Amino acid sequence: MLYLNNISYHPPASPRPILQNLNLVLESQQLGLVVGVSGAGKTTFLEIMAGLAESTSGQILWREQILTSADLQQLGGLVFQFPERHFCGSTLLEELRLGHPELSSDRVTEALTEVGLETLSLQASPHELSGGQQRRLALAVQLIRQPYLLLLDEPTAGLDWSMRQQLVNLLSRLKAHWTLLIVTHDPSDLLPIADRCWTLEKGQLMDNHGVIAKT
């Protein structure tokens, strides 16, 4: 269970807080969706959740444990918007083994199977894959780290309808084992599989009970 208690973020360079007193509870193996327009603070929110930025005040807890930024870096698996721009390996195997050179072939195959890429050659280049396959590969890279929390920034952005649907089905399946927190400006594809939904507006988080109840 993930808890955010009054998380605020006000960097010195900003005249006003970018995030203000965010409160949120997300149960394990649920998918939480944070919806906001451009500039609402979505990426900043994910950076704090992934331990890449430190909140100015407030607490993040997993079960009863208060998490530091270092804990969050360990526990969270962040998939960037357009993760394909961050691939470094020249093959799928290299990409999956980055930072884990000791990883067994079985574990690599298991991760690819989890995201539906098991039929691809481990020697293929990540850059040869389709947009949807690249997003799956980015997810597999995070799954290998066995994070408690998967954090995704606009996971369906830039994909065509069929690839978006395949990715939504995959995210829905991943809920069986992982807790997911997703930020997006366009919730239409993801709302049907969301368990919780919040709107982030000018740095403030509002709970959308009604939206989920209608789906």
Ligand SMILES: Nc1ncnc2c1ncn2[C@@H]1O[C@H](COP(=O)(O)OP(=O)(O)OP(=O)(O)O)[C@@H](O)[C@H]1O
């Ligand atoms: N370190 C910082 N110092 C000052 N201002 C910042 C800092 N980081 C973000 N901001 C500002 O905070 C606001 C929220 O930015 P953020 O990138 O989190 O929004 P977003 O919802 O992800 O937008 P988009 O969907 O366009 O990526 C923006 O106005 C941005 O300029």
